[in-house]
Structure formats: structure tokens, C-alpha cells
Amino acid sequence: xxxxxxxxxxxxxxxxxxxxxxxxxxxxxxxxxxxxxxxxxxxxxxxxxxxxxxxxxxxxxxxxxxxxxxxxxxxxxxxxxxxxxxxxxxxxxxxxxxxxxxxxxxxxxxxxxxxxxxxxxxxxxxxxxxxxxxxxxxxxxxxxxxxxxxxxxxxxxxxxxxxxxxxxxxxxxxxxxxxxxxxxxxxxxxxxxxxxxxxxxxxxxxxxxxxxxxxxxxxxxxx
Amino acid sequence: xxxxxxxxxxxxxxxxxxxxxxxxxxxxxxxxxxxxxxxxxxxxxxxxxxxxxxxxxxxxxxxxxxxxxxxxxxxxxxxxxxxxxxxxxxxxxxxxxxxxxxxxxxxxxxxxxxxxxxxxxxxxxxxxxxxxxxxxxxxxxxxxxxxxxxxxxxxxxxxxxxxxxxxxxxxxxxxxxxxxxxxxxxxxxxxxxxxxxxxxxxxxxxxxxxxxxxxxxxxxxxx
Numbered sequence: 228x229x230x231x232x233x234x235x236x237x238x239x240x241x242x243x244x245x246x247x248x249x250x251x252x253x254x255x256x257x258x259x260x261x262x263x264x265x266x267x268x269x270x271x272x273x274x275x276x277x278x279x280x281x282x283x284x285x286x287x288x289x290x291x292x293x294x295x296x297x298x299x300x301x302x303x304x305x306x307x308x309x310x311x312x313x314x315x316x317x318x319x320x321x322x323x324x325x326x327x328x329x330x331x332x333x334x335x336x337x338x339x340x341x342x343x344x345x346x347x348x349x350x351x352x353x354x355x356x357x358x359x360x361x362x363x364x365x366x367x368x369x370x371x372x373x374x375x376x377x378x379x380x381x382x383x384x385x386x387x388x389x390x391x392x393x394x395x396x397x398x399x400x401x402x403x404x405x406x407x408x409x410x411x412x413x414x415x416x417x418x419x420x421x422x423x424x425x426x427x428x429x430x431x432x433x434x435x436x437x438x439x440x441x442x443x444x445x446x447x448x449x450x
Numbered sequence: 451x452x453x454x455x456x457x458x459x460x461x462x463x464x465x466x467x468x469x470x471x472x473x474x475x476x477x478x479x480x481x482x483x484x485x486x487x488x489x490x491x492x493x494x495x496x497x498x499x500x501x502x503x504x505x506x507x508x509x510x511x512x513x514x515x516x517x518x519x520x521x522x523x524x525x526x527x528x529x530x531x532x533x534x535x536x537x538x539x540x541x542x543x544x545x546x547x548x549x550x551x552x553x554x555x556x557x558x559x560x561x562x563x564x565x566x567x568x569x570x571x572x573x574x575x576x577x578x579x580x581x582x583x584x585x586x587x588x589x590x591x592x593x594x595x596x597x598x599x600x601x602x603x604x605x606x607x608x609x610x611x612x613x614x615x616x617x618x619x620x621x622x623x624x625x626x627x628x629x630x631x632x633x634x635x636x637x638x639x640x641x642x643x644x645x646x647x648x649x650x651x652x653x654x655x656x657x658x659x660x661x662x663x664x665x666x667x668x669x670x671x672x673x
Contacts, residue, residue: 297543
């Protein structure tokens with residue numbers, strides 16, 4: 228099997244975007260195969276590539292990896308984004324999971340019925356301002372990084388989550404100066420700066436085409 | 451801080467039960483504080499113990515740990531239930547996440563409106579028979595354990611998930627002989643055998659009292 232890293236997903240953020248972020252920060256080059264039809268998806272299932280009939284799928288190091296968190300943990304472990312020792316690791320996991328909770332709430336928004344969207348947005352904003360952001364502000368009060376003295380996957384996830392939040396609520400960080408400073412430090416990291424430039428493999432916010440494609444590819448689930 | 455391991459949760463399965471399982475298999479003694487009122491929950495929040503205003507909370511090794519998967523990863527890492535090396539670990543994560551997917555679908559059932567319960571049950575059964583169980587049957591076809599040659603958290607999660615499935619669908623494993631044999635091997639492990647006996651800290655399936663208690667304790671979310 229080749230040494231290439233290949234990502235199989237929709238041409239959009241979804242569950243794959245955090246994987247793209249970690250790979251970019253780790254400086255790992257990757258190729259992407261975009262799924263656009265249910266036939267493509269079923270072929271992957273029939274080939275035995277999708278253990279639980281779900282994407283993301285990442286081909287890497289001779290393995291066909293599925294389950295988002297398993298893939299994220301593997302990349303973090305391999306590329307030194309997972310701290311030192313068990314006690315740092317569990318704190319990284321805690322902060323990483325908190326950031327993923329935010330991103331998962333945002334991720335399902337485009338699939339929320341229009342009449343429920345505003346109440347869902349309000350719920351996210353309230354939850355994040357009341358619980359998540361104060362926790363991260365405190366964690367960053369005396370520290371460059373969320374855990375220990377080096378960059379971890381938790382920092383990358385938090386950074387990604389704050390950018391997603393600002394797309395929805397432009398002023399949401401205005402009362403969180405430590406998180407703003409953290410954002411600026413993160414933007415200055417060369418691999419991150421590069422990934423933020425136009426033309427990178429970073430994906431734009433989901434639009435109607437993305438939603439339609441996901442529903443087409445997974446049409447067996449949306450019957 | 452004391453060396454005791456203390457679990458803060460409802461007196462029921464929910465997200466804590468897999469943590470109880472891993473601790474039991476690791477031979478770690480633990481105490482439990484059962485939350486029964488919203489005031490108790492708010493006190494934990496006000497004391498700063500619940501970083502994201504969520505339980506489970508586990509006091510362990512001088513830390514106040516939150517986020518279920520972070521806690522599970524920590525216990526697995528500390529007690530040798532996480533394989534050897536990154537490649538075994540990612541496979542353990544994949545199988546563990548697949549089992550957690552099953553358990554999470556079952557976990558929300560008691561909170562599903564009665565008129566939707568049967569369709570949800572049908573959906574779980576179909577999904578599990580069609581996708582998850584064949585994958586585990588194959589993984590166990592030539593092997594004692596899901597990954598490598600030793601017990602991992604993935605085995606413990608799968609075992610727990612199959613017991614939960616059998617409570618809902620007694621005959622569901624009838625066409626999966628390898629998983630049945632796996633269950634029997636797991637039941638013979640002394641720590642597991644002990645946890646399965648009456649009087650252990652294992653919790654029964656959720657009943658109306660459990661559902662009511664959860665909704666009382668989290669009444670600020672169910673408004």
C-alpha cells in the first residue's frame with residue numbers, strides 16, 4: 228500500500244475538517260477523494276473499507292481508519308500533539324472533547340429544519356458563552372497553551388471551534404481577551420497560517436450544495 | 451487530596467456505566483456519590499468541579515476529571531487496557547467507538563417519547579445486525595481479543611454493549627457465534643465475573659425512577 232494519506236469524505240467540513248486541521252498542523256500532506264453519489268459510498272462499504280458503514284475514512288500508514296475520534300487520536304499521538312504522560316493526556320482529552328462538543332453542535336445546524344434553526348443557534352450561543360468559553364478563558368489565563376508547555380490537539384480543536392463560532396456570532400469572543408490572544412498566537416504558527424490562506428485544503432462553511440450532496444450520498448439513511 | 455476514586459453521577463447507568471466497567475475490570479475500588487437534586491448539581495458547578503457543567507465527574511489521582519471519553523482513555527491508559535503502540539491503539543479506539551455508538555443509541559431510549567420508542571428500537575436493531583455485529587464477528591473470527599493478544603478497553607466496551615443489546619433483543623446474538631464465544635470468555639474473567647454478580651456496583655437497566663431523577667437533577671436543561 229502506498230505511503231500517501233488519502234481522505235474519503237464529502238467536499239466539505241463535517242466530521243473530516245478537524246482531521247484536515249490536525250494533518251495540516253502536523254505538516255502531513257494528504258489527498259482527498261470526494262464522495263458525490265450513493266454508489267460510491269456503497270462501493271466503499273462493499274469493499275470492506277467502512278467498518279461501521281460510516282465516513283470519515285482515512286488511508287494512512289497501511290491502514291484504513293474509521294471513527295473520527297480514533298483517527299484524531301492517532302494523528303495526535305503520532306505527531307506529538309498529545310502532551311507528555313497520562314496526566315497531560317487526560318487534560319488534553321478533556322479540553323479537546325469540550326471543543327468537539329461545540330463543533331458537533333454547529334456541524335448539525337445545516338441539517339436542522341429551517342423553523343428550528345434560530346432556537347438552535349440561540350441554544351448554542353447561550354451554552355458556549357455560559358459554559359465553554361469561560362472554561363477556556365480560565366485555562367488560558369496564565370498559559371500559552373491549554374495544557375503544559377507545548378501545542379496539543381486540544382489547542383488546534385479550540386482554535387478551529389472559535390473560528391466556527393465567530394462565523395455564526397462575530398462578536399462572541401469580545402468578552403474573552405485570553406481566547407482572542409490565543410487565536411492570534413495560533414494564527415502566527417506557520418502551518419496554521421498556511422492552512423488559513425485561500426487555496427488551502429481548508430473547507431468553507433457548509434452551503435446548500437454540501438447539504439444536498441451529503442443527503443444524496445447517504446440517501447439510504449434519509450429514506 | 452485523598453487517593454480514593456469517587457464517581458459523581460446519577461444512581462444509574464448512563465454515561466458513567468462504562469467507566470464503572472473499566473474500573474471494575476482494572477480492579478480499582480471506587481465510591482459513588484449519587485446526585486438526586488438540582489441543588490447538588492449546581493453546587494458542583496459553583497465549586498468549579500464541572501468544567502463544562504456536565505457529569506460524569508470522577509475524582510482520581512488528585513484530579514477532577516470530566517468528559518466521559520477522556521476519563522475512559524485515562525483509565526485504559528493507566529491500567530494497561532490500551533494495547534501496545536499507536537497502531538494497536540488506533541484499532542482499539544475504532545472498535546471502542548463502534549461499541550460506544552451502540553451504547554449511546556440505547557442510553558437515550560428511556561428519554562425518547564413513548565410514541566417514538568418502537569421505531570427507535572427497530573432502527574437500533576437493524577443498524578446493529580446489519581453493520582456493527584458483523585464487524586465484531588469478523589474481528590473475533592481468529593482471535594481471542596478484538597486487538598492484539600491482550601484484553602483492551604474495546605473488549606470491555608463490546609462486552610458491555612452486547613449485554614445491553616441482549617436486554618432489548620434477547621436473540622440478537624443467535625447468528626453471531628464468535629461474539630457468543632467472546633461473551634463466554636469475558637464472563638470467565640474473575641474481575642468481570644465478580645462485577646456481574648448481584649450486589650456489585652453494576653447498575654440495572656434504567657427505570658422510571660432513574661429517568662425522573664435525571665430530569666430533576668438537570669431541570670435547568672429540561673425547562
